Amino acid sequence: MQQKTTPGTITTKLSEIFTSIEGEGILFGTKTMFVRLAGCPFKCHWCDTPYALPMDSGIDYCVEEVKEIISKSLQPNTYKINFTGGEPLVQYEAVLELAKFVRQKGLRIYLESSCYDAVRFSKVLPYIDICKVELKLRDSKIVNEKQYCNLLKNELECLRQAVSSCKTTYIKVVVTNSSNPKEFKDIVREVFRIAKPSELAGFIIQPSYRVDEPTLDVLFGFYDAVYPVYDQVRIVPQLHKIIGAR
Numbered sequence: 571m572q573q574k575t576t577p578g579t580i581t582t583k584l585s586e587i588f589t590s591i592e593g594e595g596i597l598f599g600t601k602t603m604f605v606r607l608a609g610c611p612f613k614c615h616w617c618d619t620p621y622a623l624p625m626d627s628g629i630d631y632c633v634e635e636v637k638e639i640i641s642k643s644l645q646p647n648t649y650k651i652n653f654t655g656g657e658p659l660v661q662y663e664a665v666l667e668l669a670k671f672v673r674q675k676g677l678r679i680y681l682e683s684s685c686y687d688a689v690r691f692s693k694v695l696p697y698i699d700i701c702k703v704e705l706k707l708r709d710s711k712i713v714n715e716k717q718y719c720n721l722l723k724n725e726l727e728c729l730r731q732a733v734s735s736c737k738t739t740y741i742k743v744v745v746t747n748s749s750n751p752k753e754f755k756d757i758v759r760e761v762f763r764i765a766k767p768s769e770l771a772g773f774i775i776q777p778s779y780r781v782d783e784p785t786l787d788v789l790f791g792f793y794d795a796v797y798p799v800y801d802q803v804r805i806v807p808q809l810h811k812i813i814g815a816r
């Protein structure tokens with residue numbers, strides 16, 4: 571792995587920076603710069619960025635160098651930067667510094683995180699404009715049962731913080747054909763115990779891609795569990811996969 575660090579500065583392991591269309595969530599179809607940070611402590615079985623998961627993957631840069639790359643790579647008509655991963659909160663200090671910098675350029679900051687650590691989330695939140703709060707179901711196989719309860723607690727706490735701070739906040743849940751409808755309903759109940767429908771910018775049900783893909787009937791089952799309490803629910807597949815974009 572190539573090393574590009576300067577002593578005495580915050581360093582970051584960067585997987586890639588590129589501009590593409592937003593392929594997921596409520597802002598799908600918009601031009602976005604993606605800053606993909608390397609490293610994630612999890613291994614969801616449908617994860618689509620396995621190359622960015624190892625903690626020693628990516629290239630080491632100091633934050634100042636990343637700022638320069640962002641400035642040079644920024645394309646016209648890009649109004650937001652998406653910090654993604656891997657898991658961006660693993661390198662929350664770098665995200666915080668980069669988000670401050672990007673905001674000075676008048677761009678909006680989008681955080682795509684698994685929300686696994688509510689303390690780290692609270693540190694970057696003041697510099698974030700758009701929060702995707704992803705709630706993992708057990709069939710993501712992300713962790714074992716005990717760790718799963720802790721993960722869900724953190725995800726819901728991140729949701730509470732995001733809506734309390736009046737951020738543009740939406741929910742995403744990836745579902746497979748094996749996802750448990752009761753578990754999904756329980757999560758929906760928890761979400762609307764924390765957030766009023768008017769405080770959310772959307773609820774995205776994302777079908778898994780090429781891994782245990784859900785049938786339309788299964789997807790309707792999940793949709794029907796949300797619609798009575800929140801009619802802004804949408805089933806949205808990953809657009810970038812369909813058109814073969816990164």
Ligand code: SF4
Binds near residue numbers: 712
């Ligand atoms: S948390 Fe995200 S980046 Fe990490 S394994 Fe799961 S899907 Fe992949």
